[in-house]
Amino acid sequence: MKILVVGNGGREHALCWKLAQSQVVSKIFCAPGNGGTAQEQKTKNLNIGVNDFDALSEFANSNEIDLIVIGPDNPLADGITDYLEKSGHKVFGPTKEQAKLEWSKVHAKETMRRLSLPTANFEVFDNKEKALEYAKSNDLARVVKVDGLALGKGVMVCDSIDDVEQALSSIFDRKAFGDAGQKIIIEQKLTGEELSILCLCDGKTLKAMPACQDHKRRFDGDKGPNTGGMGAYTPVPLYDKYKKQIDEQVLAPINRALSEGTLSFKGVLFIGILVADDIPYVLEFNARFGDPETQAVLPRMKSCLAKALKACTDGTLDKVNLEWDQGASLCVVAVGKAYPESSSKGEKITVGELPDNDKVQLFHAGTIYKDNTVTTNGGRVMGMTGLGKSLSEASSNAYKALESVSFNDMDYRKDIGAKAMRSLAQ
Ligand code: GLY
Numbered sequence: 240m241k242i243l244v245v246g247n248g249g250r251e252h253a254l255c256w257k258l259a260q261s262q263v264v265s266k267i268f269c270a271p272g273n274g275g276t277a278q279e280q281k282t283k284n285l286n287i288g289v290n291d292f293d294a295l296s297e298f299a300n301s302n303e304i305d306l307i308v309i310g311p312d313n314p315l316a317d318g319i320t321d322y323l324e325k326s327g328h329k330v331f332g333p334t335k336e337q338a339k340l341e342w343s344k345v346h347a348k349e350t351m352r353r354l355s356l357p358t359a360n361f362e363v364f365d366n367k368e369k370a371l372e373y374a375k376s377n378d379l380a381r382v383v384k385v386d387g388l389a390l391g392k393g394v395m396v397c398d399s400i401d402d403v404e405q406a407l408s409s410i411f412d413r414k415a416f417g418d419a420g421q422k423i424i425i426e427q428k429l430t431g432e433e434l435s436i437l438c439l440c441d442g443k444t445l446k447a448m449p450a451c452q453d454h455k456r457r458f459d460g461d462k463g464p465n466t467g468g469m470g471a472y473t474p475v476p477l478y479d480k481y482k483k484q485i486d487e488q489v490l491a492p493i494n495r496a497l498s499e500g501t502l503s504f505k506g507v508l509f510i511g512i513l514v515a516d517d518i519p520y521v522l523e524f525n526a527r528f529g530d531p532e533t534q535a536v537l538p539r540m541k542s543c544l545a546k547a548l549k550a551c552t553d554g555t556l557d558k559v560n561l562e563w564d565q566g567a568s569l570c571v572v573a574v575g576k577a578y579p580e581s582s583s584k585g586e587k588i589t590v591g592e593l594p595d596n597d598k599v600q601l602f603h604a605g606t607i608y609k610d611n612t613v614t615t616n617g618g619r620v621m622g623m624t625g626l627g628k629s630l631s632e633a634s635s636n637a638y639k640a641l642e643s644v645s646f647n648d649m650d651y652r653k654d655i656g657a658k659a660m661r662s663l664a665q
Contacts, residue, residue, distance in 0.1 A: 247271050248530050250531070267282040272284035306552065307328050320335070370411075371404060438510065440497060445497060446559070468531045471535040539626070542559070542561050574619050586646045599626070625639075
């Protein structure tokens, strides 16, 4: 197979790395890719942006590409799958309508309600006055979500009614989110721990990958602003504790809806879950692989990723048996000190000798490889994934290997997976 991967983050490097291990894959192209995909075996970067659907289609035509794998959310929301499928290509990724589970939070919540999934109570509004009136009459309603994609900034978790009013002013008066804020959700605030489950879907069935936990806050102890994700690990003890409920109340109804045709989805359905008061609530859907969840999950995959993704496009996922390493993995993301306020650019990255390849894997994100030199080019620069028999072994492998990486103003969280390791030790 010749595969074209669209995207340039750590997720896409992990996808190329895993696809390159497959016997059935002869060549991978990554558009536009990063400094890691530039050096990955069987892989070549292309100077084509993720939104240049014409150029992607033309390249796929003239290079007999067998499968196109879409990484990021924006092109999916813009209909990249529809466009490329219409041009005759096989695409791993949802159509624009299917990806609405990610690009419209109102649609996502309505789908959760329709499928009777456990989810926080909510109401939808298109004006400030009614929304504020509702929040004033309901002390629990303290989460404000804008409907559309908002660069990860569209969810405002408020502590007080004053905070809600400020959030509503920024959306409706100052139009801080543009069209994305035309409709909003006011939702019950839940307090608890989150986990994510990435599920492969072929339109009729789903297969869940091992549950994973991201660390969204910038600093240790879950402090500071939200980020794209500062690290992730798998397996998640919290999932093991609530496995039966999650399987029965979340995964089974989604699988049923897919098989009955009342839900249409092909690609990766990313299910964000928050456990509060012993109930696993569905918090959000994404319509793509998570980042950095993918960098944690794929190194544990023993099956062939290329065959699994192709089965999703062929509607034959039920014939695929996904096998996973029984150990643990943990990915720590290295960023520039000023992230998420600003990105790191042009800083030279040095990577010393890394230990045994079976125990660690370095995934590039915001990097460029040119003239044998790797430089920074983004907020999240690299992720180091450690593997081990246990979470603590995976953690120590990741953190030890990260000492071999350096660039000016490099920073990372020192507590990825720490809470889970503490809970396992109790
Ligand atoms: N790590 C969260 C996401 O990919 O959306």
